[in-house]
Amino acid sequence: MASQSLRLITWDATGTLLRVRGSVGEQYKAAGLLFDLACPEVTSLNAAFREAYTEQSQHKPCYGSTCTRKTESGAWWATVVQETFKRCGVEDAPLIMKIADYLYHDMKRPDRWEVFGDVHPALSWCKAQGLRLGVLSNFDDRLNGILSGVGLRSYFDVVLTSDEMGMQKPQPEAFHLALKHTNVQAGQALHIGDDPVTDYLGATESGMAAFLLKRNKAAELKSISIPPHHILDSLDDLPPLLEATST
Missing domain, CATH: 3.40.50.1000 (HAD superfamily/HAD-like)
Incomplete structure (x- = not known):
């Protein structure tokens, strides 16, 4: 051209x-600690997140906006967070939902990102x-x-x-x-x-x-x-x- x-x-x-400051696993671990969750290691969280995100993206593309019953992006991400922690052996669903809601809003903050x-x-x-x-x-x-x-x-x-x-x-x-x-x-x-x-x-x-x-x-x-x-x-x-x- x-x-x-x-x-x-x-x-x-x-x-x-831009990119997430540190890594997704670091952000998830820090959020978990705020809720007194004994979090898995960052490397495990990063690997589990990649698997959970890929699976959810295939199941509900475009953050659920194209599904017959549209999924809001917050709910879409809550599933990813739940699956990430579940793959790391954490299955306290009510607690993880609180962490997911926190993360969804917290990741809007500019200091969570690096240009x-x-x-x-x-x-x-x-x-x-x-x-x-x-x-x-x-x-x-x-x-x-x-x-x-x-x-x-x-x-x-x-x-x-x-x-x-x-x-x-x-x-x-x-x-x-x-x-x-x-x-x-x-x-x-x-x-x-x-x-x-x-x-x-x-x-x-x-x-x-x-x-x-x-x-x-x-x-x-x-x-x-x-x-x-x-x-x-x-x-x-x-x-x-x-x-x-x-x-």
């Missing part, structure tokens, strides 16, 4: 722009070039508030989450909706994210250009063939790369 034809960059959120150090410079550069920016994320409806809290929301023309859209990456419809919201053609748009399938393949199969941001996830490339010049080690690489394509 020649950068002079580029009008829009959409961004993944978690793992690309990657290369994000503000990259977004500022893109805005200075007159590019439109949007977020396209498999996240729930708390994302707008979180982005505002960590000082990122003002960069973006639109923030679209799978919860609110009723669809999720890598579905082409999710990318097409971002294009519709910004009145930009696929050939004038670029998507940046850290997941080879949901971000890179989802965008390219929707007709958009894409860059994969590694974020130390090189091992996750597996058998997916991505041209080396489409892989970013850091967002610091983005401005010179886009400038080079315009010459």
Whole structure:
């Protein structure tokens, strides 16, 4: 893509722009301790969370917003929290429900999130070039508030989450909706994210250009063939790369 034809960059959120401070397991353990729960180890909680989240995402995609009987995101996450602790041997359902409610609201706090150090410079550069920016994320409806809290929301023309859209990456419809919201053609748009399938393949199969941001996830490339010049080690690489394509 020649950068002079580029009008829009959409961004993944978690793992690309920001991440949970510490880890999910650390947040769950800290919450449990507040309720006098003798918590499992962080490594066990992290592993159990990944399993519980994956299972719930397959059972009720888009945080339950597409189910016949719509599930609110808070209830969706409560199931994940319950299953996470259950997989670690904790089955005090009433207590875990209290922890789940606490976590759902606590994770809205900006100090629970960490913005990657290369994000503000990259977004500022893109805005200075007159590019439109949007977020396209498999996240729930708390994302707008979180982005505002960590000082990122003002960069973006639109923030679209799978919860609110009723669809999720890598579905082409999710990318097409971002294009519709910004009145930009696929050939004038670029998507940046850290997941080879949901971000890179989802965008390219929707007709958009894409860059994969590694974020130390090189091992996750597996058998997916991505041209080396489409892989970013850091967002610091983005401005010179886009400038080079315009010459």
